[in-house]
Amino acid sequence: MSDKQKIGLGFTDTNQEWPRETTHARIWDIGAAWKDIHVAPDVFVWDRLDEVMAKIEATGIKHILYVIAATPAWAARDPQAPHYAPWLGPGSNSLPGDPNNSWKPFVYALSERYKGRIHAYEVWNEPQLPDFMYPWDEKNRKDLARMTDDAVRIIKGNDKNALVGSASILPRETSGGLKKAEKFLKELAKRKNWGGIDFVATHLYPEGSTKQATQWIDYFDDTKALLKKLKCPTSTIWVTETALGLLSGGISEEKIDKYAGNIYDRGAAHIYWYAWDREDLGGAWIGSQGFDTYMWTAIKKYWGK
DSSP, X not given: OOSSOOOEEEEOOTTSOOXXXXXXXXXXXXXXXXXXXXXXXXXXXXXXXXHHHHHHHHTTOOEEEEEEOOOOXXXXXXXXXXXXXXXXXXXXXXXXSOGGGTHHHHHHHHHXXXXXXXXXXXXXXXXXXXXXXXXXXXXXXXXXXXXXXXHHHHHHHHOTTOEEEOOOBOOSGGGTHHHHHHHHHHHXXXXXXXXXXXXXXXXXXXXXXXXXXXXXXXXXXXXXXXXXXXXXXXXXXXXXXXXXXXXXXXXXXXXXXXXXXXHTTSSOSEXXXXXXXXXXXXXXXXXXXXXXXXXXXXXXXXXXX
């Protein structure tokens, strides 16, 4: 990233003042997911996403990544699937029962409406976790690979310049690790040219408050090695969520600067920090309403314009 330094952030609250140093933004966990928009067959309510897009663009952000995930209850194969994320609601972690009449129409409507404004798409969020995809079985993994293939074809048909990436995989062992991720990637590999994806998305969350940089680098390098092993046609990796000190008491200023410096320019095409406005994340919280944490200071130092 040294030739084109970027600051990518996730935002979850439009009522906060967002930093103008940011160049990239990821839309997720902000009330504008698939289930929030596609409220019934062929019925789309775009108000919230329009609001989010307008604020991002007004902030001066030039590159927007949208996560296509969270099935509407009416479209879910199993609307009563357990373990769903409470903030997304029942059915959101079930894949659609009839993608031809739910998934495909939404992807088409989304990419047509925001052509040239949404620049990249991530097809599903963290399918390794039951909160976002349940059950974790061969059928769902195969169906998600097929949905990825369909999304690439539809999006590229509407916007040839848009980039499309895989579902975000999780190298951390407590999230199933790369052994679990490999099962999905193998299904994607069965699609022609891996479904035509432009990048592989991954979420890197080191645990605790020690060895943050070492774990982060190991996760990234192990992901890169797995893609090489599976002969993925793209070696481009986007870290679409990351943080240091997640759910910890925080990291000292010196360690944060050291850790950020160590992971800077590791080889990821883009790195999105999560999240600007989530004080509840403890040490990983970046900042809001002008409050600069040590983490934000380090991010600006290494990934600033």
